[in-house]
Amino acid sequence: MESLKSPPPPIRRLPLEDPAPAREAAPAPARSGGAPTAPGGFTAARRSIGAPQFSIRRMEVDDVTISYGPKQAVKGVSLPIRQGEVLSLIGPSGCGKTTLLRSLNRLTELTSSAKLEGRILLDEVDIRLIEPTLLRRRVTMVFQQPNPFPMSVFDNIAYVLREQGSRRQRKKTLEPAVHSALERAGLFEEVKDNLDHPALKLSGGQQQRLCIARALAAQPEVLLLDEPCSALDPQSTQVIEDLIVKLRDDVAVVIVTHNLQQAYRIADHVAFMYLGDLVEYNSATTLFGSPREKRTQEYVSGAFG
Amino acid sequence: MESSVQMPAPPPAPKPPVAGKQPTGAVEGSATWRLSDRIGLAICWALGLLFCAIAVAIVVYLLIQGLSYLKPSMLVTPAASGFSQGESGGFSDALIGTMIVAVMGLALALPAGIAIAVWLVEYGRPAALARITESTIEAIAGIPSIVLALFGTVIFSDVLLGFLSRSSEGVVFGRSFFAASAMLSLVALPLIVASTREGLNSIPRHVREASYAVGKTKAATTRRILIPTSRPQIATGAMLGLGRIIGDTAIILVLLGATQNFAPVEGAPFPLNYLRGAGTTLTNFVYEASPTGNLNQPQKAYAAAFVLLLLVLALNAAVDVVHRRARKVGTWSH
Numbered sequence: 001m002e003s004l005k006s007p008p009p010p011i012r013r014l015p016l017e018d019p020a021p022a023r024e025a026a027p028a029p030a031r032s033g034g035a036p037t038a039p040g041g042f043t044a045a046r047r048s049i050g051a052p053q054f055s056i057r058r059m060e061v062d063d064v065t066i067s068y069g070p071k072q073a074v075k076g077v078s079l080p081i082r083q084g085e086v087l088s089l090i091g092p093s094g095c096g097k098t099t100l101l102r103s104l105n106r107l108t109e110l111t112s113s114a115k116l117e118g119r120i121l122l123d124e125v126d127i128r129l130i131e132p133t134l135l136r137r138r139v140t141m142v143f144q145q146p147n148p149f150p151m152s153v154f155d156n157i158a159y160v161l162r163e164q165g166s167r168r169q170r171k172k173t174l175e176p177a178v179h180s181a182l183e184r185a186g187l188f189e190e191v192k193d194n195l196d197h198p199a200l201k202l203s204g205g206q207q208q209r210l211c212i213a214r215a216l217a218a219q220p221e222v223l224l225l226d227e228p229c230s231a232l233d234p235q236s237t238q239v240i241e242d243l244i245v246k247l248r249d250d251v252a253v254v255i256v257t258h259n260l261q262q263a264y265r266i267a268d269h270v271a272f273m274y275l276g277d278l279v280e281y282n283s284a285t286t287l288f289g290s291p292r293e294k295r296t297q298e299y300v301s302g303a304f305g
Numbered sequence: 306m307e308s309s310v311q312m313p314a315p316p317p318a319p320k321p322p323v324a325g326k327q328p329t330g331a332v333e334g335s336a337t338w339r340l341s342d343r344i345g346l347a348i349c350w351a352l353g354l355l356f357c358a359i360a361v362a363i364v365v366y367l368l369i370q371g372l373s374y375l376k377p378s379m380l381v382t383p384a385a386s387g388f389s390q391g392e393s394g395g396f397s398d399a400l401i402g403t404m405i406v407a408v409m410g411l412a413l414a415l416p417a418g419i420a421i422a423v424w425l426v427e428y429g430r431p432a433a434l435a436r437i438t439e440s441t442i443e444a445i446a447g448i449p450s451i452v453l454a455l456f457g458t459v460i461f462s463d464v465l466l467g468f469l470s471r472s473s474e475g476v477v478f479g480r481s482f483f484a485a486s487a488m489l490s491l492v493a494l495p496l497i498v499a500s501t502r503e504g505l506n507s508i509p510r511h512v513r514e515a516s517y518a519v520g521k522t523k524a525a526t527t528r529r530i531l532i533p534t535s536r537p538q539i540a541t542g543a544m545l546g547l548g549r550i551i552g553d554t555a556i557i558l559v560l561l562g563a564t565q566n567f568a569p570v571e572g573a574p575f576p577l578n579y580l581r582g583a584g585t586t587l588t589n590f591v592y593e594a595s596p597t598g599n600l601n602q603p604q605k606a607y608a609a610a611f612v613l614l615l616l617v618l619a620l621n622a623a624v625d626v627v628h629r630r631a632r633k634v635g636t637w638s639h
Binding site: 105107110132133134135136137140141143144145146147149150151159160198200201211214215217218224 | 509511512514515516517518519520521522529530533534633634635636637
């Protein structure tokens, strides 16, 4: 019954209430320099997670430049990636965040023109010295579009567990590992009676959690997520965000997101990229509360208007 | 509904197009169209209906003719030389011959077609070579089968390929089930390549990457994800190719020998003696039994044509089943 000229509802402002305000008291990570004085109502969408219990450095991005022909997509970026916390890469479209993410398990190499300078270390070893298929089992990835394989739920996970080119292993021997992967992704209870159903018949959110389960089945050290919720509804997004936070103790999580609220909700550290440059890397509270750089300030406040 | 309530009063402004949807309202009625457009639409309708009528006429006519002339005994009796239709037997050899060329032709074309399509879609480097391969396949698709047949006689009459057909005193006959099936597989190949490519191309890139991203090689991805996912399209291509193989006459006439019975090669072990020998298929039988052919038994031609039609219709039905089953598995959201 609204007039045609009425503005669309503000979709970005999800009034997320903090289920546990008591956790607010948790001390901000030590690295965050300034006091978290958040402008623009940022405290309203307060992070629902506590500070990380620990953090172990798993990957190290060291002065990495990635170019496609003459065009530089990522320019001299250095970052630590730690287990025990969630790292979020934010920035406007085309800022190189997805390229950077894809370079972490050498998926950029599928584009023949891509060239990487600098070093990326996984547990102190240059990833270019690791055989790509082995690297990609240690650094797995979940994509923007839910993309389960067109087979049963069970087979989607079993596909990852089977050795390269081996004959079909017996279902029984793979069962425990399949179940545990589904449990870690919080999907087991929902699909345990329907493991033989086609995976593409699950709902979008379930499909995406299946993709996370699939990525976890390889027992990775680092989990890369490329805008995993952008194709999902708010409820599914919430479920996946909770899952990501739960996973950070077992794997280092790197998530690319367009949704600043999401980054604010789940990330411990945030890297803001702009036109290939890493503008600011900081704890989420600092980056959103009192960013060091002016461009960060503009981006963070602009997007929230 | 919602917007009309508070519409500004003076001009009835045109409805704004709904986001993400074509404004379909304007195209629904053709009453306001120009005359030429309306005539064009009428022609589309008329031709579509005409086509249906032709198809129905063929099927009904063959159904009536076939059912009135077809006797079960014809399916199990080989053709025999005789002056009257009663003495000349049936076409069991032709029916079996059709099945032999169908199986052998497909057995050659299917793996080759899948392999070519996989190479073209998943590798295709260097690009120039891929382009050449593509146009070669298109060329083969365009070559009339009688030309392929002629080429086949040259190839299979070669002394080196004598083991594929009958040969005596250094002269190779060059006509056999092997020779015919090999050339027929070329007729089916382009169809299989095309539909397999279609299947592979319909798989989004991120699905391949999802497989690489859990440490799978390109080979494993192709074998376990890409080819199984393309199975419906591969099956469609196989069925279409099979239809072409079953329906081809020129290659059979030239490369299977002018005979209405199996002519096995003496001295060869069991299946080989038949496969190296000459034979016939239903299409060849229909041709020979038609008023144009040597047998001139139009009634049997109708009976055999009816059986041929049934085979082809069964293949079409199978394609439909495969597609319906594929829809049940679901697909990615874009």
